[in-house]
Amino acid sequence: MSSETPPKGPARSMLYDPTEHRIRSFVTRAGRLSTAQERALAELGPQYAIEYTKAPLDYAQAFGRTAPVILEIGFGMGQTTAHIAKLMPEKDFIGVEVHTPGVGSLLKLIGEEGLSNLRVIQHDAVEVLNNMIPDGSLAGLHIYFPDPWHKARHNKRRLIQAPFVKLLVQKMAPGGYLHLATDWEDYAVQMLEVLSAEEGLQNTAEGYAPQPAYRPLTKFENRGLKLGHGVWDLVFTKK
C-alpha cells in the first residue's frame, strides 16, 4: 500500500487538517471493503476496536490485565501486527490505522487467530498519541514502511520528522524502544538523522539495525528484495 501518487480533487484537502493547522501524513482513500472485512468490522469491531476519544486510554480496562503496551502506527492490512501479537502473548498491542479495509482486515485476523492481546483504533495516529496515550506509558513503538512521500515537494508529509519523534519519546516508558523499517533509502537516511539527533533516544546499533527476528518479511518486502531493493530497520531505545 502506498501513497506515491499525489492526490487529486477532493482527496487533496484530506492532507490538511484545518482544525489542527497541521499537514497530514495520509490521504483518506475509499478502498474496496471485502464482505469478510465488512463482517469483521461489524462483528469484531465492538470487542476489539477502541473508539477515538480525547481522553486518556485506560490500558488495564481495554485489555482486562496489566502488561507492557506496544503501539503500531499505520499497520496497513495488519499481517505484521497480527504475527507479532501472536508471537508475544505476554504483551498487549494497539494498532492505529486510518484505512477502513485495513482495519477490517486486521479485525478478521484477530478473530481467526484469537488474539486477545490486540486492539485497533481507526484514527490519525498523531491525534491518538496526543490525546489518548499517556506520557511515559509505551514499552514499544512500531512504524513499518510509513508512506515514503518520495517527491521532494511531498517530503513534508513524512511522519518521521523531529517534532513527531519528540512526541513519540514523550509517550515512551524509560527503556522503551522505537522500531522503524523502510524500503526507501532516502527516507531511511532521514530516519537515521532525525532519530540520532533526538537527545532522548539511544541507538541500539551502529547506524541501521539488523532486522529483529520478530518482524516478519512481508510479501511486498520479499518482492522488493528480489528486485534488489534494500530494507532498513532502525531500533532506538529511550534513555
Ligand SMILES: C[S@@+](CC[C@H](N)C(=O)[O-])C[C@H]1O[C@@H](n2cnc3c(N)ncnc32)[C@H](O)[C@@H]1O
Ligand atoms: C505504506 S503503508 C504501510 C503499511 C504497513 N505498515 C506495511 O508494512 O505493509 C502506510 C500506512 O500508514 C497509514 N498511515 C499514514 N499516516 C497515518 C496516520 N497519521 N495515522 C494512522 N495511519 C497512518 C496509511 O493509511 C497506510 O496504510
